[in-house]
Amino acid sequence: MSNFYGKIPVQNVRAFLLYQKEGIAQKLIHELKYKNQPEIGIFVAEWFGETLKSLGIFTDVDYIVPVPLYIQKLKKRGYNQLTMFGKKLGDVLQIEYKPNILIRTSFTTTQTQQQRFERFSNSNTKFKLTNTLIFENKHVLLIDDVITTxxxxxxxxxxxxxTKNITISIAAMAYTQKN
Incomplete structure (x- = not known):
């Protein structure tokens, strides 16, 4: 996945499933995200985590950090679809799950119906660290449900x-191929 090449320094990027319109990954993530099915996140994390572990990937990661939801969206939905995924992935890989250190400070509408350009131009979403020292000299695994743009x-x-001397890797449940 070359989405990040030349943009941000990441050590490693991995995704587990291919996300296609009307595909099984889309259906699974939709159920997880909008139908309160956290067991899907647990199932994917267990399978993905065991695969990563067997390949020796992310063995030097210190913390797992989820892409946060905006507080109003979290209240409306009642949960972050990444919580159970992140916790279980942390259990399998023996990495501490650290939510609420990276927070979302602005709201964007859902991107599920947007085209690639619209999604990318919607990237002015703001994030903030609540603690700028916790990840110093650490390797952080940033997780999300789907990598699009x-x-x-x-x-x-x-x-x-x-953060001073941070190393970042990325893992997602699924990714989309560029059209």
């Missing part, structure tokens, strides 16, 4: 890079 992950990574 990479704009949201890039915005998160840009904020994380304000």
């Amino acid at each position: 990479g704009a949201t992950l890039e915005a998160c990574a840009t904020e994380l890079l304000k």
Whole structure:
């Protein structure tokens, strides 16, 4: 996935499933995200985590950090679809899950119906670290559900890079191929 090449320094980027319109990954993530099915996140994390572990990937990661939801969206939905995924991935890989250190400070509408350009131009979403020292000299695994343009992950990574001597890797449940 070259979405991040030349944009932000990331050590490693991995995604587990291919996200296609009307495909199984789309259906799974839709159920997880909008139908309160956290067991899907647990299932994917367990399978993905065991695969990563068997390949020796992310063995030097210190923390798992989820892409955060805006507080109003979190209240409306009632949960972040990445929570159970991140916790289980942390259990499998023996990495501490650290939510609420990276927070979203602005709201964007859902990107599920937007075209690639619209998604990328919507990347002015702001993120903020609540603690600028916790990730100093650490390797952080930033997680998301789907990598499309990479704009949201890039915005998160840009904020994380304000931390001294941080290393960032990215993992997602799925990714989309460029059209």
